[in-house]
Amino acid sequence: MAEFPSVVLCGFMGCGKTAIGRFAARQLGMEFIDADQYIEQQAGISVSEIFNKYGEKGFRDREYEAMKELSTKTNCLIASGGGAVTFQRNVEAIRQKAYIIYLDTPFQDCCERILGDESRPLAVSSTEAELKTLFQKREGVYRAVADRIVENTGSLNHGVQELVRIICELPIQNNA
Secondary structure (H helix, E strand, O other), X not given: OEEXXXXXXXXXXXXXXXXXXXXXXXXXXXXXXXXXXXXXXXXXXXXXXXXXXXXXXHHHHHHHHHHHHHOOOEOEEXXXXXXXXXXXXXXXXXXXXXXXEEEEOOHHHHXXXXXXXXXXXXXXXXXXXXXXXXXXXXHHHHHHHOOEEXXXXXXXXXXXHHHHHHHHHOOOEEOO
16 A cells, blocks of 8 residues: 655744645545644643753753654644754664655744744744844754755645645555
């Protein structure tokens, strides 16, 4: 039986990984998993609480375990956290079985969605200028690790259709 390989979406906070990923997965008949929500379920507390209780390192260790586990699935679309692929161990874990697709979204679009969002520890503790610096630092990493890039500069529907098109172009895995 032919199956889509798993795909991990990367990009800055607020770029649309969850929104676009959920709709694209539905269209393709794939399972959708938001990695941050998965980490919260495993830990029994929110990402913000993980950061407060265990620090960023505690969160990143949980994120690594999630990436190792989730990327081995087939027919699954995974929305990673904004910083997940900035850690080489996560990229290596993902590349074992899955593809990485970068949702390239302009900073201003991301910023409008995340400023003041209490569920995003880095967005709450940063100014717009600090977020822009982080965005610029991460953008090159996203491009470098991505197998494919979705130019997400239009509507939600446009982003979904571009992602669906790109996933359909990926090699299919044949499992007998």
